[in-house]
Amino acid sequence: MIKSLIINFAYYLDTSNSYxxxxxxxxxxxxxxxxxxxxxxxxxxxxxxxxxVAILIREVKSHVNDSLLFFNNYVISFIFLIEYILRLxxxxxISKIIISQHEHDVMLGDKFRLSKAxxxxxxxxxxxxxxxxxxxxxLAIIPFFHQLRLLRIFILFRVFxxxxxxxxxxxxxxxxxxxxxxxxxxxxxxxxxxxxxxxIIYVMEANNxxxxxxxxxxxxxxxxxxxxxxxxxxxxxxxAEGQVVAMFVIISGIGVFSFTTSLIVTSFTxxxxxxxxxxxxxxxxKIKNFYLVCGYEKVAKEVVQKLIxxxxxxxxxEDIEKVEAAKREGFxxxxxxxxxxxxxxxxxxxxxLQVKAILCLSHSDVENVYTALTIRSFNKDIFILSILxxxxxRNKLNFAGVNEVFYEKELVGxxxxxxxxxxxxxxxxxxxxxxxxxxxxxEIIVNDRILQSFTTVGCLKNIKYRIxxxxxxxxxxxxxxxxxxxxxxxxxxxxxVVIGNTQFLKEFNTHLHTKVSK
Amino acid sequence: xxxxxxxxxxxxxxxxEIEKNIRSAYEHIYILKLGSDGEDSFDLSDNWDSLSxxxxxxxxxxxxxxxxxxxxxxxxxxxxxxxxxLTIVALSEDQESADKxxxxxxxxxxxxxQTTANVIVDILEKPIATEVLHSILYEKSxxxxxxxxxxxxxxFDGKYPTDIExxxxxxxxIMSVYHEDGSSEFIYSSKASHHVVQSGDxxxxxxxxxxxxxxxxxxxxxxxx
Numbered sequence: 001m002i003k004s005l006i007i008n009f010a011y012y013l014d015t016s017n018s019y020x021x022x023x024x025x026x027x028x029x030x031x032x033x034x035x036x037x038x039x040x041x042x043x044x045x046x047x048x049x050x051x052x053v054a055i056l057i058r059e060v061k062s063h064v065n066d067s068l069l070f071f072n073n074y075v076i077s078f079i080f081l082i083e084y085i086l087r088l089x090x091x092x093x094i095s096k097i098i099i100s101q102h103e104h105d106v107m108l109g110d111k112f113r114l115s116k117a118x119x120x121x122x123x124x125x126x127x128x129x130x131x132x133x134x135x136x137x138x139l140a141i142i143p144f145f146h147q148l149r150l151l152r153i154f155i156l157f158r159v160f161x162x163x164x165x166x167x168x169x170x171x172x173x174x175x176x177x178x179x180x181x182x183x184x185x186x187x188x189x190x191x192x193x194x195x196x197x198x199x200i201i202y203v204m205e206a207n208n209x210x211x212x213x214x215x216x217x218x219x220x221x222x223x224x225x226x227x228x229x230x231x232x233x234x235x236x237x238x239x240a241e242g243q244v245v246a247m248f249v250i251i252s253g254i255g256v257f258s259f260t261t262s263l264i265v266t267s268f269t270x271x272x273x274x275x276x277x278x279x280x281x282x283x284x285x286k287i288k289n290f291y292l293v294c295g296y297e298k299v300a301k302e303v304v305q306k307l308i309x310x311x312x313x314x315x316x317x318e319d320i321e322k323v324e325a326a327k328r329e330g331f332x333x334x335x336x337x338x339x340x341x342x343x344x345x346x347x348x349x350x351x352x353l354q355v356k357a358i359l360c361l362s363h364s365d366v367e368n369v370y371t372a373l374t375i376r377s378f379n380k381d382i383f384i385l386s387i388l389x390x391x392x393x394r395n396k397l398n399f400a401g402v403n404e405v406f407y408e409k410e411l412v413g414x415x416x417x418x419x420x421x422x423x424x425x426x427x428x429x430x431x432x433x434x435x436x437x438x439x440x441x442x443e444i445i446v447n448d449r450i451l452q453s454f455t456t457v458g459c460l461k462n463i464k465y466r467i468x469x470x471x472x473x474x475x476x477x478x479x480x481x482x483x484x485x486x487x488x489x490x491x492x493x494x495x496x497v498v499i500g501n502t503q504f505l506k507e508f509n510t511h512l513h514t515k516v517s518k
Numbered sequence: 519x520x521x522x523x524x525x526x527x528x529x530x531x532x533x534x535e536i537e538k539n540i541r542s543a544y545e546h547i548y549i550l551k552l553g554s555d556g557e558d559s560f561d562l563s564d565n566w567d568s569l570s571x572x573x574x575x576x577x578x579x580x581x582x583x584x585x586x587x588x589x590x591x592x593x594x595x596x597x598x599x600x601x602x603x604l605t606i607v608a609l610s611e612d613q614e615s616a617d618k619x620x621x622x623x624x625x626x627x628x629x630x631x632q633t634t635a636n637v638i639v640d641i642l643e644k645p646i647a648t649e650v651l652h653s654i655l656y657e658k659s660x661x662x663x664x665x666x667x668x669x670x671x672x673x674f675d676g677k678y679p680t681d682i683e684x685x686x687x688x689x690x691x692i693m694s695v696y697h698e699d700g701s702s703e704f705i706y707s708s709k710a711s712h713h714v715v716q717s718g719d720x721x722x723x724x725x726x727x728x729x730x731x732x733x734x735x736x737x738x739x740x741x742x743x
Contacts, residue, residue: 298611298631299631299634302634302635306635307639356642357642359642385641387634391531406634406637406638408634409532409534409535410535411634411637412535412536412583412628412630412633413532413534413536413538414539414656415628415633416536416540417543418655419607419628420524420540420543420579421543428694429651429663432693441644441647441651443644443645463680466706468691468693468706470647470650473650480653482691482726483690495646497646497650499693500704500706
């Protein structure tokens with residue numbers, strides 16, 4: 001009976017939209033660095049930490065207002081407690097463990113083993129509880145029990161919580177931890193030196209009445225101060241043997257110090273590119289409506305140069321030299337294989353939400369087909385355009401799911417035809433396309449605002465603005481009406497295809513969006 | 519004046535596309551391969567005697583479409599040096615080689631990379647306008663772009679191009695005016711709109727085939743190729 005209730009409740013939670021939505025919200029708020037509100041939460045928590053420490057410092061020598069103490073001991077601790085509970089909640093899914101155990105047992109024809117499920121749940125939660133971050137969180141809540149005055153020093157553990165909220169600290173720790181073997185070796189070396197020198201100096205100096213080293217603790221203290229090259233001078237060896245030991249420790253100290261410095265510097269140097277890439281990945285996760293260019297070669301360079309004027313463009317290229325060339329042009333280029341699903345996972349690009357279109361612009365049809373297939377394997381809807389280098393491969397690109405295949409040689413052939421047939425018309429279109437004479441063609445979508453003031457073609461007054469209205473594209477009927485009559489009614493979603501000087505086009509656009517009083 | 523012979527210098531995928539598209543416009547099309555062997559070949563030695571014997575150069579238009587840009591520029595300069603009046607259409611890879619080809623004497627340069635990039639960007643940014651332009655340019659619909667020479671300016675009685683109701687009266691749209699120096703001006707540019715319509719003016723017009731033909735009958739003739 002209880003088992004069946006638990007199973008039903010687990011299924012209920014697992015399928016409940018509101019429960020899952022709430023859990024996802026807290027997960028995003030606490031763990032997802034791409035979530036837009038997380039930074040505000042992090043800042044809020046950091047303010048709490050600093051105010052908590054400030055109150056502690058103030059309390060040492062001055063009287064602190066009772067309300068502030070209440071705030072520090074109860075309010076902040078309570079917020080941290082809530083945070084701890086929430087983190088514990090989102091650290092795993094109890095309902096999923098129960099469902100998984102139930103399905104497993106049903107599949108094997110066994111009875112549902114609740115105890116096994118509970119064991120798994122406890123194990124998963126305990127795994128979180130004993131993690132370093134969770135321990136720090138727990139210690140930061142302890143000042144809640146402020147009656148135990150000794151425990152108040154645990155407020156300082158709140159400072160460690162900064163690791164959770166400040167990304168730069170996380171980066172620093174990750175860099176240092178990448179060299180943990182080297183640091184461990186250095187630590188062992190320094191420990192041996194300290195141990196040996198402490199013992200020797202103690203043996204040499206402890207019985208000397210002029211020496212200030214009387215205990216082993218003082219000997220260890222002296223060794224650490226000397227090896228760290230700090231050298232306070234409050235304790236100094238007086239015997240010749242002691243001074244020899246001091247020389248040995250000083251020289252070792254220089255070695256330890258320089259080794260530590262070089263370790264930190266090399267870890268940073270080695271990780272610098274990675275850090276930069278991570279920063280770019282983080283930035284990309286925030287960009288919306290960008291073009292993803294796969295492959296960087298001559299056509300890609302020209303395309304990106306034009307697109308970047310009004311859009312965000314990200315380039316993925318496998319060849320590091322080409323990536324560097326793209327970066328020199330000022331583009332955002334990443335050294336990732338556009339033909340690998342792993343690249344998109346690592347970059348955390350949400351194709352549906354973030355990408356306007358994907359352009360396969362490699363000069364190899366093989367690579368373009370591969371990239372298009374890769375993208376189509378996880379996204380069926382995104383618009384893919386690819387260039388075609390060898391006519392024989394057109395069908396392969398179509399099969400790979402490319403929406404628009406662009407064959408450069410065919411274009412050259414058509415241009416040649418135009419040039420041969422109608423050179424003047426060719427000039428006009430060429431000028432229009434390349435915008436060399438500041439004449440441009442534009443499409444203006446008819447929206448509610450335009451419709452409020454302009455209901456027919458005749459109302460547009462395009463001639464007054466020195467604009468040629470080539471025609472209207474009727475979205476509902478999916479047809480283009482060339483040179484429409486003045487009485488034609490405009491509808492929402494229609495497009496006006498207009499030609500004119502770039503500046504006049506802007507003015508015309510402004511005119512259309514300015515409400516005309518009737 | 520239209521030519522009857524096209525010379526295509528270079529044997530590659532561009533050759534087939536150009537040949538396919540210009541086939542109907544020329545009586546003779548010669549495809550010449552780079553190399554010293556064979557009748558249909560040429561080299562870069564500056565000796566065009568055999569070509570001159572084979573075709574009437576004054577009646578030719580040349581396409582220089584070698585994929586190696588250095589060779590293409592050399593070919594263009596060599597042809598221009600020998601045949602000063604020859605119309606040369608040259609293929610360039612980028613803007614840098616386009617500039618060099620112009621300096622080498624090419625009449626018209628087709629910058630393949632830039633044109634490709636322009637069209638790709640237009641497809642993405644202005645899909646409808648691009649579709650319309652392509653249907654006009656590549657004659658996918660009955661809409662056409664044409665160039666019309668005004669033969670009798672008295673029909674327009676000293677009017678400016680912008681004063682005439684082209685679209686309402688004749689069903690066509692005037693896009694630009696062609697000047698004697700070979701440049702073209704957008705219809706609403708200050709230069710074009712202050713120019714009284716005169717005999718010999720060439721207008722680039724867009725319209726349905728039927729309307730264009732009627733307009734041609736009314737005011738003049740379609741410009742010769």
